[in-house]
Amino acid sequence: MTTTGNGTTKEQGSRAVRVRSLAWRRRRASAARFWRQYRTHRAGLFGLGTLLLCALSALTAPLLVGSDVDDVTDAPGGPLEDPSARFPFGTDRFGRNLLGLVIWGARVSLLVGLLAAVLSVAIGTLIGVTAGHFKGWYATVTMRITDWFLVMPTLVLAIALATVMPRSLLTIVVAIGVTTWPTTARLVRAQTLAVETRPYIERARALGGGHRHIMSRHVLPNVMPLVLAQTTLIISSAILAEATLAFLGLGDPTVVSWGALLQDAREAGAVSSGHWWYLVPPGVAVAVVALAFTLCGRAVEQVLNPRLGVAR
Numbered sequence: 001m002t003t004t005g006n007g008t009t010k011e012q013g014s015r016a017v018r019v020r021s022l023a024w025r026r027r028r029a030s031a032a033r034f035w036r037q038y039r040t041h042r043a044g045l046f047g048l049g050t051l052l053l054c055a056l057s058a059l060t061a062p063l064l065v066g067s068d069v070d071d072v073t074d075a076p077g078g079p080l081e082d083p084s085a086r087f088p089f090g091t092d093r094f095g096r097n098l099l100g101l102v103i104w105g106a107r108v109s110l111l112v113g114l115l116a117a118v119l120s121v122a123i124g125t126l127i128g129v130t131a132g133h134f135k136g137w138y139a140t141v142t143m144r145i146t147d148w149f150l151v152m153p154t155l156v157l158a159i160a161l162a163t164v165m166p167r168s169l170l171t172i173v174v175a176i177g178v179t180t181w182p183t184t185a186r187l188v189r190a191q192t193l194a195v196e197t198r199p200y201i202e203r204a205r206a207l208g209g210g211h212r213h214i215m216s217r218h219v220l221p222n223v224m225p226l227v228l229a230q231t232t233l234i235i236s237s238a239i240l241a242e243a244t245l246a247f248l249g250l251g252d253p254t255v256v257s258w259g260a261l262l263q264d265a266r267e268a269g270a271v272s273s274g275h276w277w278y279l280v281p282p283g284v285a286v287a288v289v290a291l292a293f294t295l296c297g298r299a300v301e302q303v304l305n306p307r308l309g310v311a312r
Contacts, residue, residue: 041302069256070096079092089277090275101261105258114235116173117177124230127142132196155241158179171252175245188227232293258285261281
């Protein structure tokens with residue numbers, strides 16, 4: 001009995017389709033299992049709801065407050081008006097609506113925080129996986145560099161980078177991303193070393209699997225839960241760092257962010273003059289979003305690693 005080449009090709013294609021279908025079913029089942037466990041954490045649900053509300057407000061900001069909310073030449077109110085029915089958060093020193101500015105500033109603060117966290121985690125994951133896999137002199141050099149970054153104050157390094165680079169959002173993202181990766185690198189390297197001792201890694205090497213195959217197909221999928229949890233935790237730190245750099249005058253002066261609003265309030269003398277409404281809304285927004293990301297990160301960490309406990 002013979003099999004034609006065409007029949008063999010069809011059989012292989014059908015088998016590949018079944019394998020992909022099975023993989024997608026497993027992913028959907030894993031996602032459903034993750035959500036069932038995540039929603040048992042009340043703090044995590046509160047953080048997720050807060051983040052969804054903030055993200056929705058940021059995405060619909062042009063519809064909610066208009067795209068000219070930061071215009072200083074045609075401000076709707078007088079300088080430093082008290083909170084009222086017309087201006088719930090009052091006005092700034094230019095007469096702009098602070099509520100609209102806080103909603104519009106969420107777009108920049110959240111975007112910078114997300115991009116900086118992604119850059120930080122990407123660098124840390126790359127260094128951690130490669131240092132845990134190759135070991136030897138490479139691991140020694142990279143870990144000593146990581147230790148140097150760990151002992152140096154992160155904020156000082158970020159300020160130094162933001163000072164020497166052009167003032168823009170990209171500068172803030174790079175300054176935060178390249179100074180906050182060492183913690184991720186340490187955690188990922190430790191997890192990589194644990195994964196590398198498992199029997200299936202030895203079998204992969206015995207079957208001829210190269211370094212790239214082992215790191216991408218076996219090591220990286222096993223460290224991704226840790227990377228995901230670390231990302232949610234770093235985002236809150238990145239948002240706080242962005243607000244700090246903008247408050248110090250190192251951000252882009254042409255965009256509105258929560259840190260830039262705090263800097264404007266400081267320059268207007270809101271602290272000494274008692275204009276509390278100029279400071280409180282952006283400060284509370286930064287604190288609430290940072291707390292929400294932290295709550296989500298802790299919940300994700302507990303779901304992905306049950307050994308951490310089941311505190312709700």
